[in-house]
Amino acid sequence: MDYGNNRFPRTPYILIAIGVALFLTGSYFGLFVAPPERYMGEVQRIMYVHVPTAWNALLAITFALVCAIIFLFKGEFKWDARLEASIEVGCLLAFLLCCQGAIWAKPTWGVWWDWDPRLTTTAVLLFAFLGILTLRKFVDDPVKRGVWSSVATIIAYVDVPIVYFSVRWWNSLHQLQSSPETVSSQFYIPLRVNAFAILFLMTGFIMLRARLASLRLAQEVAPPPMLAEEVGETA
Template sequence: MAANPRFPKLPHALMTLGVICLLVGSYLGLFVAPPEHYMGEVQRIMYVHVPTAWNWMLSVLFAFGAAMAFLFTSDFKWDARLEAGLEVGALLGFLLCCQGAIWAKPTWGVWWDWDPRLTSTAVLLCSFAGILALRRFVDDPPKRAVLCSVATIIAAVDLPIVYFSVRWWNSLHQMQSSPATVSSQFHLPLRLNAFGILFLMSGFIAMRSRIASQRLSEELAPPPQEFAEELA
């Protein structure tokens, strides 16, 4: 079978694997695992919220790595990967806040509060949205790449703050759970969905950076002969 450039094999395989993991994990989480002792059925949103949180942090880390790699190498393939990381990071961050609000209303009693964990997460989500807006404002590819890389590195400072917020300050959000604080019956759906979102996210990033690098190569290509003469 000839390789189809519009449907590359690696992202395709990753996304398929991700969807399979998510289907099996969500089935186990919704129908096989028991409800939580105090929270009851509401706790099942954990099987998407926690994997989303882990992978959102990974996507921010990926964007941070791509930004550093671009500034270090000046290779535009890293700018394309940065664009993909920023978009997928913004998507996962948005999903994370929505799922969190849905879980918070029945358990905490409120959709949202300005707790350190929630606030620092919102700051990072807004920074990513802002950097994505910045990408649309700057037309010159080298200038755009440098500006977005610098902004991403500075925005990523918030990632360890999000992680440690529940330890440094008192907060409404509980501390990180560990396998010891979560019943073993909840582990398998949680892990399957974590890998599911990881594969899906990796597929998205691979696909999105291909699109970005195609657009970049068009932007960076020298103008066709007739235009070059006109410009001269």
């Protein structure tokens, strides 16, 4: 009986190894090669993890949306496991994002946190998906759990474009999205290398976590050992 998510058992470890190597490379460029920013100085270097973390957090949550749609369409539980995995990794990244942002905000903005539209919508995103993970813990029936959390994921995903556009729609303390025109080319390498580093790490973690979720589901729905023996004898 294959519950999916283990067709390539070694792949996640390879992805994580590549991710670590890229992250070391990108961070070396970010810390030692790229010059300090003209006004912010050394503290701007946190951008080389903050921005890639933001991109990948939204990407993980977007993958969760894809998993939710496919699960509701096909009813395959490997997609439910992938949903759980990507939400969990997405929440981890969103939490790290808020911490990195606070560390950057204190010396530049003067405060650790403020209820600015970008920060508020990001907090809403984190808590909405933490709520979905909590919901999953409270539902025992795997079918209901899968359907409810997929539906909740589709609804909670509304916040993702709002997070993205928050800095354009409203007055905010957080700056607008930067673009290649607003960033010196010396800063490109650490930003891009770390973006791929976190992408590889994230993909590896999601694969491992989905495997774990599949195994748990298999254990959950397996008949008790004695019953299984009987079934085995009659078969």
